[in-house]
Structure formats: structure tokens, C-alpha cells
Amino acid sequence: xxxxxxxxxxxxxxxxxxxxxxxxxxxxxxxxxxxxxxxxxxxxxxxxxxxxxxxxxxxxxxxxxxxxxxxxxxxxxxxxxxxxxxxxxxxxxxxxxxxxxxxxxxxxxxxxxxxxxxxxxxxxxxxxxxxxxxxxxxxxxxxxxxxxxxxxxxxxxxxxxxxxxxxxxxxxxxxxxxxxxxxxxxxxxxxxxxxxxxxxxxxxxxxxxxxxxxxxxxxxxxxxxxxxxxxxxxxxxxxxxxxxxxxxxxxxxxxxxxxxxxxxxxxxxxxxxxxxxxxxxxxxxxxxxxxxxxxxxxxxxxxxxxxxxxxxxxxx
Numbered sequence: 001x002x003x004x005x006x007x008x009x010x011x012x013x014x015x016x017x018x019x020x021x022x023x024x025x026x027x028x029x030x031x032x033x034x035x036x037x038x039x040x041x042x043x044x045x046x047x048x049x050x051x052x053x054x055x056x057x058x059x060x061x062x063x064x065x066x067x068x069x070x071x072x073x074x075x076x077x078x079x080x081x082x083x084x085x086x087x088x089x090x091x092x093x094x095x096x097x098x099x100x101x102x103x104x105x106x107x108x109x110x111x112x113x114x115x116x117x118x119x120x121x122x123x124x125x126x127x128x129x130x131x132x133x134x135x136x137x138x139x140x141x142x143x144x145x146x147x148x149x150x151x152x153x154x155x156x157x158x159x160x161x162x163x164x165x166x167x168x169x170x171x172x173x174x175x176x177x178x179x180x181x182x183x184x185x186x187x188x189x190x191x192x193x194x195x196x197x198x199x200x201x202x203x204x205x206x207x208x209x210x211x212x213x214x215x216x217x218x219x220x221x222x223x224x225x226x227x228x229x230x231x232x233x234x235x236x237x238x239x240x241x242x243x244x245x246x247x248x249x250x251x252x253x254x255x256x257x258x259x260x261x262x263x264x265x266x267x268x269x270x271x272x273x274x275x276x277x278x279x280x281x282x283x284x285x286x287x288x289x290x291x292x293x294x295x296x297x298x299x300x301x302x303x304x305x306x307x308x309x310x311x312x313x314x315x316x
Contacts, residue, residue, distance in 0.1 A: 012118055012119050012120065012214075012248055012249055012251075012252035013116055013117065013118050013119065014037055014038075014039075014116070014117055014119060014122075014244070014249065015037070015038040015039075015114055015115065015116050015117075016035035016036065016037060016038060016114070016115045016116075016117060016151075016153065017035060017036050017037075017038055017041050017044070017095065017111060017114060018033065018034075018035050018111075018112040018113050018114070018115050018151065019034055019035070019036070019093075019095065019108040019109075019110060019111045019112060020032065020033060020034070020108065020109050020110040020112060021034060021076060021077050021080065021082055021108060021109050022077075022084065022085050022090065022109045023077075023082045023083060023084075023085070024083045024084060024085040024086065025083070029085045032082070032152070033145070033149055033150065033151045033152070034076075034108075034151065034152050034153070034154050035115065035151050035152070035153045035154070036095065036097060036153065036154060036156055037153075037244060037274065038114060039274045039276050039278065039279050040097045040098055040099060040156070040273070040274055040276075041095055041096070041097055041098075042096040042097065042098050042103060043096045044093050044094070044095050044096070044111050045093065045094050045096065046092075046093060046094070047092055047093070047094055047107060048064045048066075048094070049064065050062030050063065050064050050073055051063050051064065053072075057162075057163075058078060059074055059075050059076075059078035059079040060072060060073070060074055060075075060163070061073045061074065061075050061107060064105075066096065066103070069103055071096065071103050071104060071105050072104055072105065072163065073094060073104075073105035073106070073107060074104065074105065074106050074107065074159055074163075075107045076106050076107060076108055076154075077107075077109070079159055080138075084109075090109045090110065091109070091110045091111075092107055092108065092109055092110070093107075093108055093110065093111045094106065094107055094108075095108060095111065097156055098275055098276065099156070099157045099160050099273045099275070100157075100160075100273050100275055100293050100294055100295075101275050101293060102160060104156075104159070104160055104163075106156060106159075115145070115151075117143055119214075119245070119246060119247055119248055119249045119252070120247065120248075121143050121144070122141040122142065122143045122153065122246045122247070123141060123142045123143070123246060124141060124142075124189060124212070124213075124246045124247075138154060138155050139152050139153065139154060139155060140153045140154070140155045140189070140244065140246075141153040141246045157273055169295065169296040169297055169298065177203055177204060177301065178204075178305060179204065179205035180204050180205055180206060180237065180305065180308055180309075181205060181206070182206055182207070182234075182235055182236065182237035182308075183206065183207045183208070183209060183224070183235050183236050183237065184201045184206045184207070184208050184209070184236075184237055184238050184239070184240060185208075185209050185210075185211065185217065185220055185221065185224070185236065185238075185239045185240070186198060186201070186208060186209070186210055186211070186239075186240045186241070187210075187211045187212070187213065187214065187216075187217040187239070187240070187241040187242055187245065187250065187253065188212070188241075188242040188245070188271070189212050189213055189242065189244075189245045189246060190242070193242065193271075193294065193295070194210050196294075196295050196297075197240055197271060197295075197300075198210065200297055200300055200301060200304075201240070201304070204301065204304075204305065206237065209224070212245070213245040213246055213247045213248055213253075214241075214245055214247065214248025214249060214250065214252055214253030214256070215247045215248045216247075217239075217241065217248075217253050218248075218253065218256060218257075221236075221257070221262075221263055224236060225262055225263075232262065232263075232266075233265055233266070233315045234315055234316065236263075236266050237266075237267075237308045237311060237312070238266070238267050238268075238269060238304060238307060238308050238311065239257070239266055239267070239268045239269070240268075240269050240270075240271050240304070241253060241254065241268060241269070241270055241271065242270075242271060242272055243270055243272040243274055243279065243283075244272065244274070250270055250272070250286075251282055251283070251286040254268050254270075254283075254286040254287050254288060255286055255287070257287070258286070258287035264287075265311075265314070265315065266311075267289045267307045267308070267310070267311045268286075268287060268288045268289060269288060269289055269290045269291075269292060269303065269304055269307055270283045270286075270288045270290070270291045270292065271292045271294055271295070271300070272291070272292075272293065272294060273293065273294045274293075275293045279291070289307045289310075290303050290304075290307055
């Protein structure tokens with residue numbers, strides 16, 4: 001039976017876990033509203049018994065064993081430099097999130113609900129204002145909810161990188177890189193992620209064009225078609241797209257590309273920190289030739305070069 005509640009490929013929507021962090025300011029307690037993509041959440045549990053670790057940042061509460069996997073637990077309020085209320089009716093939970101096949105727990109004061117939000121209603125962090133002590137690099141987007149309140153979508157991967165648990169494997173063996181001529185289009189709202197992908201593609205000998213989201217990606221495609229016309233099939237070798245992006249996500253972008261006769265034959269590779277199996281399935285349904293988890297340079301080169309070679313054989 002078809003479930004209408006399941007997100008459809010190309011719907012340009014995301015689902016968020018809405019959670020709250022309380023902040024004490026003098027005699028008042030304020031509620032901060034935050035979210036993280038459901039696709040990155042493995043489960044939500046009560047706070048387990050934690051084992052403290054010596055010599056770690058104060059925002060790391062400790063570790064615990066979850067069915068044979070040792071998981072570090074971060075106190076989000078401390079990481080965000082928020083003064084927690086001394087007396088409040090809290091319902092603390094641990095959100096177990098997964099980034100690039102790494103599990104990490106985040107303590108929040110309350111996990112509220114699941115929200116379905118259109119990417120059209122999410123503003124990039126660069127346009128956000130009034131986000132308090134948070135650095136905008138720690139926010140992936142901002143959206144308004146009921147009562148004109150603001151929900152901040154946090155970049156919890158920032159914590160993972162700060163902890164040193166995950167570091168991109170960017171190295172490539174230059175002697176084994178086979179040069180490929182042509183142009184690549186990359187989409188990612190993270191400047192750091194775009195640089196990693198751009199450097200890898202340029203090492204392969206490609207000319208790289210960048211876009212920050214799906215809307216800009218479609219604009220770049222139009223510009224390329226104006227320049228190359230029908231020869232674009234041979235010039236544009238590949239599109240590498242993130243999944244989570246404001247305005248238009250990667251799946252919706254891909255659906256638009258595959259419905260356009262001018263661009264439908266250009267291969268698309270998704271490159272995302274979302275490592276759940278469902279996202280891989282959605283990537284294939286959207287027309288992607290491959291779904292990669294950020295970021296291993298050797299794996300990226302192997303998969304992307306394979307996709308490009310297959311594309312070259314089909315158009316030449």
C-alpha cells in the first residue's frame with residue numbers, strides 16, 4: 001500500500017527532528033528551537049549511564065555502549081556556550097545521529113516532534129540574523145514556524161569535526177590519476193565541501209563550475225547550454241551534488257535535470273554526509289548514478305571516474 005507520508009523524490013521537502021535547548025538569562029528562561037535532518041538521526045533515547053573521559057572538552061559528557069558500539073555524547077547546550085537553567089522542568093533526551101558512518105549522541109533538553117518543511121522556506125545561514133552566540137558556520141539553515149518563531153537547523157557535523165572523530169580523506173595518488181578533459185558542475189552549500197570536491201576534480205584535469213544550491217545549479221546549466229548548445233553532452237562530463245541545500249535540495253535538482261531533454265543524459269553523483277540506506281535509494285530514484293558519503297578522496301576518484309568513463313562511451 002502506498003504511504004502518502006513518505007517523502008517523494010523531487011518533492012523538495014525535508015523532515016526535521018524539532019528539539020529544544022533552554023537558556024537562562026538572569027531570572028528568565030528562554031527556549032531555543034532547533035532542528036536536525038531526520039535522515040541523520042538513528043534514534044532518540046533517554047540519557048543512559050555515561051562513562052566520563054579525562055582530558056576531553058567540557059561539552060563531552062562521556063561515552064556509552066549502544067548495542068556493541070561505543071558512542072561519545074555531547075552536551076549541545078555546552079557546545080553552543082548556552083547557560084543552562086538551574087531549575088526547569090526538563091525532559092532531556094539523547095539524539096543519536098549518524099554522519100559519514102559515524103555515530104554520536106547529542107543531549108538536548110526536549111525532543112518535540114517531526115516537522116516536514118519545504119527547502120523553499122529555508123534561508124541559508126548567511127542570510128540569517130539574530131542567531132545569538134552561534135556562529136553562522138554552525139547553522140545550515142533558518143526557517144520560520146508557527147507564531148512566527150525561528151527554527152535553526154544546526155550543523156552537528158561541525159561538532160564531529162571539532163572532536164577530531166572525522167577527518168576527510170583527501171589524499172590522492174597523483175601517479176595513478178587518469179586525466180579526463182571536460183567540465184564538471186558541483187553543488188554544495190558548504191564552501192569547505194565544495195573546495196574538497198573541486199580540488200579532487202581539478203586533479204583529474206577537469207574544469208569545475210560551482211553552485212551553492214539546486215536553484216543556482218539549474219542557472220549554471222542554462223548558462224552552459226547557452227555556451228555549448230547541443231555539444232554540452234560531450235562537454236559536461238558530470239554533476240556532483242550535495243543532498244541538503246537551501247532553496248532546492250539535491251534530489252529535487254536531479255529530478256529537474258532528468259526531466260529536461262537537454263540535460264537528462266548528464267550523469268549525477270550525490271556526495272552527502274547522510275549515510276542512511278533510504279537516502280541511497282532516493283538518490284537512485286532521482287536519477288543518480290552513484291551515492292557517495294563525504295569524503296574519501298580515493299573512493300571519490302574511483303567512483304566518479306567510472307561514471308564519467310561510462311558517460312563518455314555513451315555520447316562519443
